[in-house]
Amino acid sequence: MRFKMSAVLGFAVTLGLVSFEARAQELKIGLMAEPSSIDPHFHLLTPNMSTLSHVYERLVHVAPDGALLPGLAESWKTINDTTWEFKLKAGVKWHDGKPFTADDVVFSILRAPNVPNSPASFASVVKGKTPTKIDDVTVHITTAQAFPLMAETMASLMIVSKAAGEGAKTEDYNSGKAAIGTGPYKFAEYVPGDKIVLTRNDAYHGKKALWDKLTFKPIKAAPARVAALLAGDVDVVEDVPTTDIEKLKKDGKVDLVQTVSRRLIYFHMDQSRDETPFVKGKDGAAIKNPFKDARVRMAMSKAINREAIVSRVMEGAAIPASQLMADQFPGTSKTLKPVAYDPEGAKKLLAEAGFPAGFKLTLHGPNGRYTNDVKIAEAVAQMLTRIGVETAVETLPPATFFSRASAGAAGNPEFSFILVGWSSDTGEVSGSLKPLLGSFNKDKGTGAANRARYSNPALDQMIASAEMIIDPKARNEALAKASEFAMQDTALLPSHYPVSTWGLKKGLKYPGRVDEYTNASDITR
Amino acid sequence: MTAYILRRLMQSGFVVLAMSLIVFFGVHVVGDPIYMLVNPQADQAEIEAAIKALGLDQPLWQQYGQFIWGALKGDLGRSFVFGESALKIILQRMPATVELALTAIIMAVVLGIPLGLYAGLKPKSFASKSIMAGSIVGFSLPTFWVGLMLIMVFAVILGWLPSTGRGATATYFGITSSLFTLDGLKHITLPALNLALLKVSLVTRLTRAGTLEAVHQDYMRFASDKGLSPRRIVGVHLLKNILIPVVTVLGLEFGNLVAFSVVTETIFAWPGMGKLLIGSIQSLDRPVIVAYLILIVLMFVVINLIVDVIYSLLDPRVRLKDKTA
Numbered sequence: 094m095r096f097k098m099s100a101v102l103g104f105a106v107t108l109g110l111v112s113f114e115a116r117a118q119e120l121k122i123g124l125m126a127e128p129s130s131i132d133p134h135f136h137l138l139t140p141n142m143s144t145l146s147h148v149y150e151r152l153v154h155v156a157p158d159g160a161l162l163p164g165l166a167e168s169w170k171t172i173n174d175t176t177w178e179f180k181l182k183a184g185v186k187w188h189d190g191k192p193f194t195a196d197d198v199v200f201s202i203l204r205a206p207n208v209p210n211s212p213a214s215f216a217s218v219v220k221g222k223t224p225t226k227i228d229d230v231t232v233h234i235t236t237a238q239a240f241p242l243m244a245e246t247m248a249s250l251m252i253v254s255k256a257a258g259e260g261a262k263t264e265d266y267n268s269g270k271a272a273i274g275t276g277p278y279k280f281a282e283y284v285p286g287d288k289i290v291l292t293r294n295d296a297y298h299g300k301k302a303l304w305d306k307l308t309f310k311p312i313k314a315a316p317a318r319v320a321a322l323l324a325g326d327v328d329v330v331e332d333v334p335t336t337d338i339e340k341l342k343k344d345g346k347v348d349l350v351q352t353v354s355r356r357l358i359y360f361h362m363d364q365s366r367d368e369t370p371f372v373k374g375k376d377g378a379a380i381k382n383p384f385k386d387a388r389v390r391m392a393m394s395k396a397i398n399r400e401a402i403v404s405r406v407m408e409g410a411a412i413p414a415s416q417l418m419a420d421q422f423p424g425t426s427k428t429l430k431p432v433a434y435d436p437e438g439a440k441k442l443l444a445e446a447g448f449p450a451g452f453k454l455t456l457h458g459p460n461g462r463y464t465n466d467v468k469i470a471e472a473v474a475q476m477l478t479r480i481g482v483e484t485a486v487e488t489l490p491p492a493t494f495f496s497r498a499s500a501g502a503a504g505n506p507e508f509s510f511i512l513v514g515w516s517s518d519t520g521e522v523s524g525s526l527k528p529l530l531g532s533f534n535k536d537k538g539t540g541a542a543n544r545a546r547y548s549n550p551a552l553d554q555m556i557a558s559a560e561m562i563i564d565p566k567a568r569n570e571a572l573a574k575a576s577e578f579a580m581q582d583t584a585l586l587p588s589h590y591p592v593s594t595w596g597l598k599k600g601l602k603y604p605g606r607v608d609e610y611t612n613a614s615d616i617t618r
Numbered sequence: 619m620t621a622y623i624l625r626r627l628m629q630s631g632f633v634v635l636a637m638s639l640i641v642f643f644g645v646h647v648v649g650d651p652i653y654m655l656v657n658p659q660a661d662q663a664e665i666e667a668a669i670k671a672l673g674l675d676q677p678l679w680q681q682y683g684q685f686i687w688g689a690l691k692g693d694l695g696r697s698f699v700f701g702e703s704a705l706k707i708i709l710q711r712m713p714a715t716v717e718l719a720l721t722a723i724i725m726a727v728v729l730g731i732p733l734g735l736y737a738g739l740k741p742k743s744f745a746s747k748s749i750m751a752g753s754i755v756g757f758s759l760p761t762f763w764v765g766l767m768l769i770m771v772f773a774v775i776l777g778w779l780p781s782t783g784r785g786a787t788a789t790y791f792g793i794t795s796s797l798f799t800l801d802g803l804k805h806i807t808l809p810a811l812n813l814a815l816l817k818v819s820l821v822t823r824l825t826r827a828g829t830l831e832a833v834h835q836d837y838m839r840f841a842s843d844k845g846l847s848p849r850r851i852v853g854v855h856l857l858k859n860i861l862i863p864v865v866t867v868l869g870l871e872f873g874n875l876v877a878f879s880v881v882t883e884t885i886f887a888w889p890g891m892g893k894l895l896i897g898s899i900q901s902l903d904r905p906v907i908v909a910y911l912i913l914i915v916l917m918f919v920v921i922n923l924i925v926d927v928i929y930s931l932l933d934p935r936v937r938l939k940d941k942t943a
Contacts, residue, residue: 123782127897129699129700129701130700130701135701136699136701137657137659138657209701210671210696210701211671211701212655212656212668212672212698212699212701213655213656213657213660213668214664214667214668214671216664216667217657217659217660217661217664263701263702264702267702284889285700285707285710285711285889286710286711286714286889286890286893286894287714287783287784287889288783288889310782310783310887311887312782312783312887313884313887313893313897314884314885314887316766316885317766317769317781317782317884317885317886317887320766320769320770320773320774320781320782321773321781321782321887323773323774324769324773324774324777324780324781324782325777326773326780326781326782326783327782461900490649490900491654491900492648492649492650492651492653492654492900492901492902493648493649495653495654496649496650496652496653497649499653500650515658516658518657518659524659528659528661535662535663538661538662538663539661541659541660541661541662541665542658542659
């Protein structure tokens with residue numbers, strides 16, 4: 094009772110005191126997922142990278158279309174096959190006023206893989222790279238073997254202040270004590286689950302930020318995110334659900350921005366086991382694994398009506414896929430076209446391969462991991478059934494799906510035919526080819542996400558030699574050749590490249606980013 | 619009474635222990651969190667390193683043993699996702715949830731009891747029938763849908779109230795709450811209403827049922843023959859007698875609101891424990907799930923105890939002692 098009284102009293106007192114803050118220069122952003130920390134080396138995860146890139150900067154920045162731009166490094170070049178030289182920008186200051194030097198870069202590269210309790214460590218980014226300070230504005234990074242993707246890789250590592258970060262734990266970043274960056278915005282407040290507030294860094298070394306204050310609000314439920322935009326509670330939202338796109342296009346209060354992402358939605362087919370558990374003959378008897386036959390794989394590909402998936406299921410927010418990434422990205426083939434929808438041709442191929450009557454199949458997929466994943470799985474199951482491959486769909490919660498799909502059967506993939514998605518972190522095709530279609534090999538680190546256990550020594554060879562080419566043009570040509578080779582073998586079934594959709598209050602402009610980040614520095618009035 | 623409470627607390631200890639065992643092993647059957655946590659680009663060696671770092675390579679009984687040993691020292695484990703103490707993360711989000719639940723319960727009492735009394739005293743009137751019909755609607759509409767409708771009407775179309783999040787907070791008497799600021803009250807109105815709707819219906823129906831039964835009791839007739847004012851009869855004699863079931867239910871419902879207002883918190887992006895729980899389940903953040911459920915068990919134990927104490931205050935016939943004693 095006493096508490097209630099005090100609440101009422103407090104209420105009465107505050108009613109008289111509250112004043113409204115001017116919000117003219119504030120930008121509020123509705124996020125689809127909350128960053129798990131303010132420590133930029135804690136969790137290698139898109140929401141963290143996207144939000145924290147306002148506070149901390151990287152040696153190399155990424156333009157909205159994926160091109161590399163100078164960040165804290167003014168320029169970079171190879172000195173010899175195994176050494177990269179980064180020339181740092183002079184005169185950059187940390188948020189606490191201290192000067193930025195090569196020591197901070199070396200410190201960051203050494204700190205990144207050693208953050209305690211990190212669930213997704215940055216070890217994968219900095220592994221095998223040794224930083225050396227040459228002078229205050231020069232850093233050399235050496236590797237044991239040629240490493241052409243150094244700049245792309247450094248674009249995902251944030252640089253932290255050595256003075257603030259030495260001995261600092263993740264908790265110290267979350268509390269703001271160590272959250273010192275060089276970026277256009279300074280850390281102001283972090284209330285887990287509620288908001289992250291940043292304020293403008295007036296001493297920024299680049300173009301001064303447009304907004305006085307940024308507030309990031311995680312609003313996980315998609316309809317609520319859209320409602321918050323319509324109600325004016327936030328100015329920008331990411332990941333507008335496809336079902337709302339048509340309606341919002343007609344709404345006079347908001348604008349939509351769409352950009353193709355680096356992501357691919359595809360189907361992986363078990364190609365290692367002689368009998369695969371979720372394929373049965375029409376009579377229910379065990380049969381040999383049909384996916385070992387390239388003709389069957391091609392038949393499955395011809396059976397998928399990609400245009401229909403894009404227009405009906407994705408409501409236009411996708412592009413039919415022909416390979417591992419949309420062909421605007423480096424290393425893709427410009428000649429590959431999506432396999433045309435051809436159910437008759439598919440039936441013919443099945444018959445040629447010795448499956449005139451088709452077979453029974455269970456398609457597994459996650460529910461709620463990718464945009465419209467369940468609907469896509471159901472649509473494709475119907476398409477496959479039309480060519481005689483009687484397909485049942487089983488969708489699982491992502492937590493269960495990915496562990497079973499990766500290591501469900503005694504450490505090996507459990508399913509026969511799965512719907513999955515992939516996004517290349519490096520922004521070019523080797524970041525997809527190697528983990529998805531390289532032979533599963535722990536020592537070489539290839540095929541880590543090859544849940545089909547596709548293995549083709551010729552392709553392995555093509556990827557491995559392309560990876561060593563330093564000249565970007567020659568390298569991309571080699572990767573395009575490898576992509577064409579893999580697609581001719583129908584190593585996997587590409588479905589579509591999702592398009593990311595942002596909603597903005599009328600009057601705001603955003604180019605949309607291929608890396609799916611929501612970056613306030615790109616938002617203008 | 620002290621002995622009674624002590625004994626109750628000891629029984630509760632066993633309940634918590636059993637609960638921890640069920641939850642801990644249950645959560646481990648569901649799936650493997652490692653693929654939800656690591657960066658999809660991680661190669662095999664990194665995945666193995668992460669499994670080791672999180673202690674997932676140890677046998678289950680060993681993990682449980684370490685958990686219990688830590689729990690005895692007040693450490694309920696470290697969140698996989700946030701890397702901080704699970705207990706700290708939960709407690710950080712508790713005030714937001716408690717103030718939401720409290721507001722909803724107050725709404726339920728303030729609206730539900732008068733409506734129920736009216737419907738019970740004048741059961742034949744049109745207004746009473748409307749109230750009862752309305753309460754059925756309140757029961758049967760899904761919270762999810764009602765929440766979205768509230769947002770559509772009051773935030774998007776009318777623009778009166780904010781649609782999302784918690785408002786500014788202020789600290790009075792050592793309590794930091796968004797209930798103390800106008801901005802905070804504006805933000806809490808819709809989610810609290812969303813939560814309260816079902817509880818209002820519940821309290822209305824309980825009060826009405828109690829009233830219908832009580833008005834025919836001898837003490838009511840006696841009071842009225844004695845010439846007491848109707849106000850006093852209803853306000854004191856009737857109310858006191860029908861409140862026991864209402865208090866019981868409200869106690870448990872309050873616990874439910876604190877523990878599982880997952881849907882409302884998700885729709886309104888309310889930074890409370892419910893949103894944390896659903897997020898933790900989705901990413902299989904085992905330490906947070908286990909710590910959360912253990913805290914909830916503790917909370918229910920305490921709430922039940924408080925309800926029992928309130929009984930004895932409301933009804934002198936109830937004595938707090940063991941049945942066998």
